[in-house]
Amino acid sequence: MGRAPCCDKKGLKKGPWTPEEDEILIEYIKKHGHGSWRSLPKLAGLLRCGKSCRLRWTNYLRPDIKRGPFSLEEEKLVIQLHGILGNRWAAIASQLPGRTDNEIKNLWNTHLKKRLFCMGIDPQTHEPSSTTNGPAVKPPASPSTRHMTQWENARLEAEARLSRESSLFNLPPLGRTDSDIFLSIWNSEVGESFRKFNKVDKTACQSPVSQASSSTKCGSISGTTTGIGLTNAGYSVTGSNQSSNLYTEDVVAGSDSSSSIELEDSSDTVITTSFGFSRQQ
DNA sequence: AAGTTTTACAACCGCAGTCCA
Protein backbone atom coordinates (compact mmCIF):
# COMPACT_ATOMS: atom_id res chain seq x y z
CA MET A 1 0.00 0.00 0.00
CA GLY A 2 2.91 2.23 -0.44
CA ARG A 3 2.01 5.29 -2.32
CA ALA A 4 3.39 5.73 -5.71
CA PRO A 5 5.41 8.88 -6.07
CA CYS A 6 3.81 10.72 -8.87
CA CYS A 7 3.84 14.12 -10.41
CA ASP A 8 6.11 15.64 -7.83
CA LYS A 9 9.04 14.76 -10.01
CA LYS A 10 10.87 17.77 -11.28
CA GLY A 11 10.70 18.53 -14.94
CA LEU A 12 7.34 16.95 -15.47
CA LYS A 13 4.74 19.10 -17.09
CA LYS A 14 1.37 19.75 -15.52
CA GLY A 15 -1.75 21.47 -16.61
CA PRO A 16 -3.67 21.36 -19.86
CA TRP A 17 -2.50 19.03 -22.56
CA THR A 18 -1.40 20.45 -25.88
CA PRO A 19 -2.56 18.97 -29.17
CA GLU A 20 1.02 17.86 -29.77
CA GLU A 21 1.10 15.93 -26.53
CA ASP A 22 -2.24 14.38 -27.36
CA GLU A 23 -0.92 13.33 -30.70
CA ILE A 24 2.15 11.72 -29.19
CA LEU A 25 0.10 9.85 -26.63
CA ILE A 26 -2.42 8.63 -29.17
CA GLU A 27 0.24 7.51 -31.58
CA TYR A 28 2.16 5.69 -28.89
CA ILE A 29 -0.85 3.85 -27.53
CA LYS A 30 -1.99 2.98 -31.02
CA LYS A 31 1.33 1.34 -31.69
CA HIS A 32 2.21 -0.18 -28.36
CA GLY A 33 -0.83 -0.09 -26.15
CA HIS A 34 -0.50 1.73 -22.91
CA GLY A 35 1.28 -1.08 -21.11
CA SER A 36 2.61 0.27 -17.87
CA TRP A 37 1.37 3.78 -17.42
CA ARG A 38 4.32 4.54 -15.27
CA SER A 39 6.84 3.87 -17.96
CA LEU A 40 4.72 5.12 -20.82
CA PRO A 41 5.66 8.79 -20.69
CA LYS A 42 9.34 8.04 -20.83
CA LEU A 43 8.91 5.59 -23.67
CA ALA A 44 6.62 7.89 -25.56
CA GLY A 45 8.77 10.91 -24.96
CA LEU A 46 6.27 12.84 -22.93
CA LEU A 47 7.17 15.08 -20.04
CA ARG A 48 4.18 13.92 -18.08
CA CYS A 49 3.69 11.51 -15.27
CA GLY A 50 2.04 8.20 -16.03
CA LYS A 51 -0.97 9.10 -14.04
CA SER A 52 -1.54 12.20 -16.07
CA CYS A 53 -1.22 10.17 -19.28
CA ARG A 54 -3.67 7.59 -18.05
CA LEU A 55 -6.17 10.25 -17.10
CA ARG A 56 -5.82 12.05 -20.37
CA TRP A 57 -6.30 8.84 -22.28
CA THR A 58 -9.20 7.45 -20.30
CA ASN A 59 -11.06 10.72 -19.96
CA TYR A 60 -10.41 12.36 -23.26
CA LEU A 61 -8.43 10.62 -25.95
CA ARG A 62 -9.85 7.14 -25.92
CA PRO A 63 -11.43 6.52 -29.31
CA ASP A 64 -14.61 5.09 -27.87
CA ILE A 65 -15.43 8.18 -25.89
CA LYS A 66 -18.64 9.85 -26.83
CA ARG A 67 -18.09 13.56 -26.78
CA GLY A 68 -20.77 16.18 -26.71
CA PRO A 69 -23.67 17.02 -24.48
CA PHE A 70 -25.53 14.36 -22.59
CA SER A 71 -28.81 13.29 -24.04
CA LEU A 72 -31.94 13.46 -21.98
CA GLU A 73 -31.92 9.71 -21.71
CA GLU A 74 -28.42 9.73 -20.42
CA GLU A 75 -29.18 12.37 -17.85
CA LYS A 76 -32.16 10.41 -16.67
CA LEU A 77 -30.08 7.34 -16.34
CA VAL A 78 -27.40 9.14 -14.40
CA ILE A 79 -29.92 10.41 -11.89
CA GLN A 80 -31.51 7.05 -11.54
CA LEU A 81 -28.25 5.21 -11.19
CA HIS A 82 -27.05 7.76 -8.71
CA GLY A 83 -30.10 7.01 -6.66
CA ILE A 84 -28.98 3.43 -6.49
CA LEU A 85 -25.24 3.67 -6.52
CA GLY A 86 -24.51 7.00 -4.95
CA ASN A 87 -21.28 8.71 -5.90
CA ARG A 88 -19.85 5.64 -7.52
CA TRP A 89 -19.10 7.41 -10.72
CA ALA A 90 -17.17 4.61 -12.29
CA ALA A 91 -20.03 2.22 -11.72
CA ILE A 92 -22.46 4.72 -13.17
CA ALA A 93 -20.18 5.36 -16.11
CA SER A 94 -20.05 1.67 -16.86
CA GLN A 95 -23.74 1.85 -17.63
CA LEU A 96 -23.31 4.68 -20.07
CA PRO A 97 -21.18 3.56 -22.97
CA GLY A 98 -18.76 6.20 -24.14
CA ARG A 99 -19.06 8.32 -21.04
CA THR A 100 -16.36 8.62 -18.44
CA ASP A 101 -16.70 8.75 -14.71
CA ASN A 102 -15.16 12.20 -14.74
CA GLU A 103 -17.67 13.44 -17.25
CA ILE A 104 -20.56 12.05 -15.28
CA LYS A 105 -19.19 13.44 -12.07
CA ASN A 106 -18.99 16.85 -13.68
CA LEU A 107 -22.46 16.55 -15.09
CA TRP A 108 -23.77 15.67 -11.70
CA ASN A 109 -21.97 18.42 -9.86
CA THR A 110 -22.74 21.14 -12.35
CA HIS A 111 -26.22 20.29 -13.54
CA LEU A 112 -28.08 17.44 -12.00
CA LYS A 113 -27.32 18.12 -8.39
CA LYS A 114 -28.57 21.67 -8.70
CA ARG A 115 -31.61 20.54 -10.53
CA LEU A 116 -32.59 18.07 -7.84
CA PHE A 117 -31.75 20.60 -5.19
CA CYS A 118 -34.01 23.14 -6.79
CA MET A 119 -36.76 20.60 -6.80
CA GLY A 120 -36.40 20.15 -3.09
CA ILE A 121 -34.78 16.79 -3.47
CA ASP A 122 -31.71 15.97 -1.54
CA PRO A 123 -29.19 15.09 -4.23
CA GLN A 124 -27.45 12.66 -1.95
CA THR A 125 -30.37 10.71 -0.67
CA HIS A 126 -32.80 11.43 -3.48
CA GLU A 127 -35.35 12.05 -0.82
CA PRO A 128 -37.29 15.23 -0.35
CA SER A 129 -35.02 17.65 1.33
CA SER A 130 -35.71 18.34 4.97
CA THR A 131 -33.18 21.06 5.37
CA THR A 132 -33.90 24.71 5.15
CA ASN A 133 -31.31 25.14 2.47
CA GLY A 134 -33.39 23.75 -0.27
CA PRO A 135 -36.90 24.63 -1.18
CA ALA A 136 -39.12 23.81 1.69
CA VAL A 137 -40.69 20.44 1.43
CA LYS A 138 -43.52 20.11 3.76
CA PRO A 139 -45.90 17.27 3.79
CA PRO A 140 -48.82 18.70 1.95
CA ALA A 141 -52.07 18.36 3.73
CA SER A 142 -53.97 17.84 0.55
CA PRO A 143 -55.50 14.71 -0.89
CA SER A 144 -52.50 14.47 -3.10
CA THR A 145 -50.49 13.46 -0.09
CA ARG A 146 -52.21 10.17 -0.13
CA HIS A 147 -51.15 9.49 -3.66
CA MET A 148 -47.64 10.54 -3.02
CA THR A 149 -47.53 8.22 -0.10
CA GLN A 150 -48.92 5.46 -2.21
CA TRP A 151 -46.34 6.03 -4.83
CA GLU A 152 -43.63 6.17 -2.23
CA ASN A 153 -44.85 2.94 -0.73
CA ALA A 154 -44.87 1.32 -4.10
CA ARG A 155 -41.41 2.57 -4.69
CA LEU A 156 -40.15 1.28 -1.39
CA GLU A 157 -41.78 -2.00 -2.05
CA ALA A 158 -40.05 -2.22 -5.36
CA GLU A 159 -36.80 -1.29 -3.72
CA ALA A 160 -37.25 -3.95 -1.14
CA ARG A 161 -37.84 -6.44 -3.87
CA LEU A 162 -34.88 -5.21 -5.75
CA SER A 163 -32.76 -5.57 -2.68
CA ARG A 164 -33.36 -9.26 -2.97
CA GLU A 165 -32.03 -9.19 -6.43
CA SER A 166 -28.37 -9.68 -6.11
CA SER A 167 -28.26 -9.66 -9.83
CA LEU A 168 -28.51 -5.93 -9.67
CA PHE A 169 -25.05 -5.80 -8.34
CA ASN A 170 -23.76 -8.27 -10.82
CA LEU A 171 -24.84 -6.05 -13.59
CA PRO A 172 -23.84 -7.21 -16.98
CA PRO A 173 -22.08 -4.56 -18.98
CA LEU A 174 -24.73 -2.01 -19.59
CA GLY A 175 -27.41 -3.57 -17.51
CA ARG A 176 -30.19 -3.26 -19.93
CA THR A 177 -32.63 -4.65 -17.47
CA ASP A 178 -32.19 -1.82 -15.07
CA SER A 179 -32.02 0.75 -17.75
CA ASP A 180 -35.24 -0.61 -19.07
CA ILE A 181 -36.72 -0.33 -15.66
CA PHE A 182 -35.62 3.22 -15.41
CA LEU A 183 -36.85 4.05 -18.83
CA SER A 184 -40.13 2.45 -17.99
CA ILE A 185 -40.39 4.62 -14.95
CA TRP A 186 -39.42 7.57 -17.00
CA ASN A 187 -42.02 6.81 -19.56
CA SER A 188 -44.63 6.53 -16.90
CA GLU A 189 -46.58 9.39 -15.46
CA VAL A 190 -43.83 9.93 -13.01
CA GLY A 191 -41.41 10.57 -15.76
CA GLU A 192 -43.95 12.67 -17.50
CA SER A 193 -44.33 14.80 -14.47
CA PHE A 194 -40.60 15.12 -14.31
CA ARG A 195 -40.53 16.44 -17.81
CA LYS A 196 -43.33 18.82 -17.15
CA PHE A 197 -41.18 20.50 -14.60
CA ASN A 198 -39.10 21.76 -17.43
CA LYS A 199 -40.57 25.22 -17.53
CA VAL A 200 -40.25 25.74 -13.84
CA ASP A 201 -36.69 24.63 -13.92
CA LYS A 202 -35.72 27.02 -16.65
CA THR A 203 -37.19 30.07 -15.09
CA ALA A 204 -37.19 29.54 -11.42
CA CYS A 205 -34.24 27.46 -10.62
CA GLN A 206 -30.90 29.05 -10.95
CA SER A 207 -28.42 27.47 -8.65
CA PRO A 208 -27.97 26.40 -5.10
CA VAL A 209 -25.87 29.44 -4.55
CA SER A 210 -28.49 31.77 -5.77
CA GLN A 211 -31.06 29.87 -3.81
CA ALA A 212 -29.16 30.35 -0.67
CA SER A 213 -29.37 34.05 -1.10
CA SER A 214 -32.67 34.18 -2.86
CA SER A 215 -35.12 31.57 -1.86
CA THR A 216 -37.71 32.87 -4.25
CA LYS A 217 -35.81 31.41 -7.13
CA CYS A 218 -37.24 28.08 -6.27
CA GLY A 219 -40.34 29.37 -4.71
CA SER A 220 -42.66 27.91 -7.25
CA ILE A 221 -41.70 24.41 -6.40
CA SER A 222 -43.83 22.90 -3.78
CA GLY A 223 -41.80 19.76 -3.74
CA THR A 224 -42.77 16.20 -3.16
CA THR A 225 -41.39 12.77 -3.09
CA THR A 226 -39.13 11.92 -5.91
CA GLY A 227 -40.25 8.58 -7.08
CA ILE A 228 -37.42 8.58 -9.50
CA GLY A 229 -34.96 7.89 -6.79
CA LEU A 230 -34.34 4.31 -6.08
CA THR A 231 -32.58 5.43 -3.02
CA ASN A 232 -29.57 4.01 -1.37
CA ALA A 233 -31.64 3.06 1.57
CA GLY A 234 -32.75 -0.47 1.66
CA TYR A 235 -30.22 -1.87 -0.71
CA SER A 236 -28.47 -4.74 0.73
CA VAL A 237 -26.82 -7.38 -1.26
CA THR A 238 -28.55 -10.41 -0.03
CA GLY A 239 -29.30 -13.71 -1.52
CA SER A 240 -31.26 -13.81 -4.66
CA ASN A 241 -34.31 -15.96 -4.85
CA GLN A 242 -36.57 -14.34 -7.33
CA SER A 243 -36.47 -13.74 -10.95
CA SER A 244 -35.32 -10.32 -11.88
CA ASN A 245 -38.15 -9.99 -14.32
CA LEU A 246 -40.46 -9.78 -11.41
CA TYR A 247 -39.04 -6.53 -10.42
CA THR A 248 -39.13 -5.19 -13.89
CA GLU A 249 -42.68 -6.14 -14.43
CA ASP A 250 -43.80 -4.90 -11.10
CA VAL A 251 -42.15 -1.61 -11.41
CA VAL A 252 -43.40 -1.13 -14.87
CA ALA A 253 -46.81 -2.14 -13.78
CA GLY A 254 -46.52 0.02 -10.75
CA SER A 255 -45.64 3.04 -12.70
CA ASP A 256 -47.76 2.45 -15.71
CA SER A 257 -50.85 1.04 -14.24
CA SER A 258 -50.93 1.49 -10.55
CA SER A 259 -49.52 4.92 -10.66
CA SER A 260 -51.83 5.86 -13.42
CA ILE A 261 -54.71 4.58 -11.45
CA GLU A 262 -53.72 5.68 -8.06
CA LEU A 263 -52.33 8.94 -9.15
CA GLU A 264 -54.98 9.50 -11.66
CA ASP A 265 -56.86 12.02 -9.64
CA SER A 266 -53.77 13.53 -8.22
CA SER A 267 -53.68 17.21 -8.52
CA ASP A 268 -51.41 18.66 -11.08
CA THR A 269 -49.44 20.25 -8.36
CA VAL A 270 -48.24 16.91 -7.33
CA ILE A 271 -47.50 15.72 -10.77
CA THR A 272 -45.97 18.78 -12.23
CA THR A 273 -43.79 19.59 -9.34
CA SER A 274 -42.49 16.17 -8.80
CA PHE A 275 -39.61 16.40 -11.16
CA GLY A 276 -37.72 18.91 -13.13
CA PHE A 277 -35.75 18.16 -16.17
CA SER A 278 -34.49 20.27 -18.90
CA ARG A 279 -31.56 20.68 -21.12
CA GLN A 280 -29.65 23.63 -19.94
CA GLN A 281 -27.13 23.69 -22.68
C1' DA B 1 -17.52 48.32 -23.53
C1' DA B 2 -15.34 46.99 -19.43
C1' DG B 3 -15.21 44.80 -15.20
C1' DT B 4 -17.02 41.23 -12.26
C1' DT B 5 -19.16 37.00 -11.20
C1' DT B 6 -20.63 32.49 -12.31
C1' DT B 7 -20.41 28.22 -14.74
C1' DA B 8 -18.46 24.21 -16.90
C1' DC B 9 -15.11 21.02 -17.37
C1' DA B 10 -10.32 19.32 -17.73
C1' DA B 11 -6.89 18.05 -14.80
C1' DC B 12 -4.79 17.16 -10.39
C1' DC B 13 -4.44 15.05 -5.72
C1' DG B 14 -4.34 11.56 -2.63
C1' DC B 15 -6.52 7.46 -0.62
C1' DA B 16 -7.50 2.66 -1.15
C1' DG B 17 -7.39 -1.74 -3.40
C1' DT B 18 -4.85 -5.22 -6.06
C1' DC B 19 -0.95 -7.50 -7.75
C1' DC B 20 3.29 -9.59 -7.32
C1' DA B 21 8.02 -10.46 -5.85
Add this chain to the structure above:
DNA sequence: ATGGACTGCGGTTGTAAAACT
Protein backbone atom coordinates in the same frame (compact mmCIF):
# COMPACT_ATOMS: atom_id res chain seq x y z
C1' DA C 1 2.95 -12.71 5.41
C1' DT C 2 4.87 -8.47 4.01
C1' DG C 3 5.57 -4.38 1.59
C1' DG C 4 6.53 -1.86 -2.66
C1' DA C 5 4.64 -0.80 -7.28
C1' DC C 6 0.88 0.23 -9.71
C1' DT C 7 -3.91 1.32 -10.94
C1' DG C 8 -8.62 2.90 -10.06
C1' DC C 9 -11.55 5.95 -8.07
C1' DG C 10 -13.77 10.00 -5.96
C1' DG C 11 -13.08 14.64 -4.31
C1' DT C 12 -11.25 19.01 -5.31
C1' DT C 13 -9.13 22.72 -7.82
C1' DG C 14 -7.77 25.85 -11.64
C1' DT C 15 -9.08 28.33 -15.37
C1' DA C 16 -11.29 29.60 -19.76
C1' DA C 17 -15.64 30.91 -21.38
C1' DA C 18 -20.10 32.68 -20.68
C1' DA C 19 -23.27 35.51 -18.35
C1' DC C 20 -24.28 39.34 -15.84
C1' DT C 21 -23.96 44.21 -14.03
